[in-house]
Amino acid sequence: MSRLDSMLRRLTAQRDGLNWAAEAISDVAGDVLDLGLGNGRTYDHLREVLAERRIWVIDRVLQCHPSCVPPEENFLQGEAEPMLARLAEGGHRLALAHYDLGFGVKEKDVAEAAKLSPALSQVMATGGLIISGQPLVGFTEVDGPAGIPEGRYMFYRAG
Template structure:
């Protein structure tokens, strides 16, 4: 599969996965976290499909398209581990986390996601979801939407 086809497959999985997750958590109390902003495409989609939820964003730097910049009070700039600990200290509770911290190197991305898992877990409300392109630990893996291949995007329930 070409890298372009792989990108299309990833983007389709993200859209379908976010849409599915939004329907699953709309009745849950708790905020949403976009863990890794990048250029802001998935953040933009999250705010469209979950307009009633506060959406937090963590990233090391602001590189989003100007139309996809989160409000300053919802953007936590810095290392993800430090920002997640800050959220835990403040009592933030999350119904959904979209995890996208990877750099595209499978071994490094898997190690990072395993290290982040215990920092995400205390923030989650019961029944909350974590969706990710990288494997996480300590969460119950569940099937996502039928349109997403099991190996393309991962879905976890707390």
């Protein structure tokens, strides 16, 4: 598979997963988190499909497209673990989290996701969903929407 085809498959899976999750959390109270802003495409989509929810963003640096800059009060700049702790200490609970952190080295990305899983667990609402490109630990894996190739995106429910 070409890199272009792989990218298109990943982005389609991401969009379809987010749309599915937005409907699936309709009865779960809480905010939304985009963990890893990047250039802001996912954040922009979340603003559109979950406009009624507060959307938190965590990233090391703010370097997204100018049209995708989150409000200052919703952007937590820094390493993920202390920023997740800050959300937890503030009493915030998440109905949906999109985990999109990575270094681009699979072994390193998997290790980081496992390391951050307990901190993410601390802010998830009971019944909340996590959509992730990396395997997480301590959550119940659930089937996402039909048509997403196995392993392309993972879907988890918080206990």
